[in-house]
Amino acid sequence: MIRIERLGPYTWRIPEDAKPGMRVPGIVYADEALMASIRRDQSLEQVANAAALPGIVKASLAMPDIHQGYGLPVGGVVATDVRDGVVSPGGIGYDINCGVRLRTGLGTDEIQSRIEPLVDALYAAIPTGVGSKGRVKLSGPEERAVTSKGARWAVEQGYGEAQDLLRIESHGQIEGADPDAVSKRAYERGRGQLGTLGSGNHFLEIQAVDAVYDQTVADALGLVPDQITVMIHTGSRGFGHQTCTDALQVMERVVRKYGIQLPDRQLACAPLDSPEAREYLGAMRAAANFAFANRQCLAHWTREVFMRVLGLSPSALGMALVYDVAHNIAKEEEHEVDGRKRRLLVHRKGATRAFPAGHPELLEAYRSIGQPVLIPGDMGRCSYVLVGSPGSMRETFGSTCHGAGRVMSRTAAVKAARGRSIREELLAKGIIARATGRDALEEEMSDAYKDVTNVVEVVHQAGLSKKVVKLRPLGVIKG
């Protein structure tokens, strides 16, 4: 059991001497109850392990939704100096640019009785499940264009509108993508998968605004009580998965070549000035753009379904994009550390960027309110919208949590759900669910997750991001 001390009501510290090789301490954001569940897996060990990465700055950080992952826990944030630091694919995750998109719609009154046909039509229109193939057939050159242009590619093909791009993190197009750094295998796996939801915790949900905590910011985001929203959670599918797999294979060799000492081989990494790091970052950005294009396509079809089922014109439907965040990605950013500005590679793995109002890298639309932070909970409880707070710049390299975080493995959840009908339980709560995988709803039931309300309360109280609205689920489709 790793040594951890409490610093305050919402912060904990793993001292630098808790494990050999640590270059910086670990800092974990949690309250007492969340820490009790965090202690049950190996995630704190992983926070300490990541503190041994060369060039790590200040601390190995973890959000209240952490749980064990590959190398770094999901919910981990690691910043490395671009001059002497490394990039670690395990610090980003297999699902490169897994992220969340939120759109607004009508009022609940207008569609309350139409949720079931909407869910059925969405389920029919949007491919779900492991290995699902999409409606977009990409040629080789087209797929390369997707990796460079991201959401812009989708808009140019008629999936959505140009103004959507003004409401996506990095405008849905990450610079520095290198289509030549992506393997043939990743291209093959991705080819049929643009415009697919995938499986696991990925979902598309119809929700309603349930509570408003910050009226001014909610107004600026176009979110009012009882309004319908659509939340989409998915990533780069087989394309990103293969890109991560390819990189890990390379990094294992690189660790030996450069003589890097690591407490866990899952943290395999490469110095940022090496050709291997440049190649991976080029491929990671390509995969990130694939994911932005993926969410853009899904959002477009969602809009089409709403128009068809409700018999509405585009202008009557509205459905503006609120925001689209990447929560599995590494980004080069400038941060002040001990009074000095430094260029850092910030790895966010199951963590959301949360720049506060006024930050120069924010989209123009949100510069005065801060970056919207989209936090999906679980199917049966709720989700949240927050915005970045100034504390995130002082403490977490402009980062906050990304979701609820699992407390049960998938197999444990299926076992715990034996004899129950999760679909019926959701229905009893007024939530209509459709899923492809045989155990998909059981694996994803509420009991398998921490209560997102507790997670969000911690990041709110800790000053990393502030609550804006709560969203309650009405209908969901899953893989």
Added chain:
DNA sequence: ATGTGC
């Protein structure tokens, strides 16, 4: 997360 799995 994933052409899921020791």
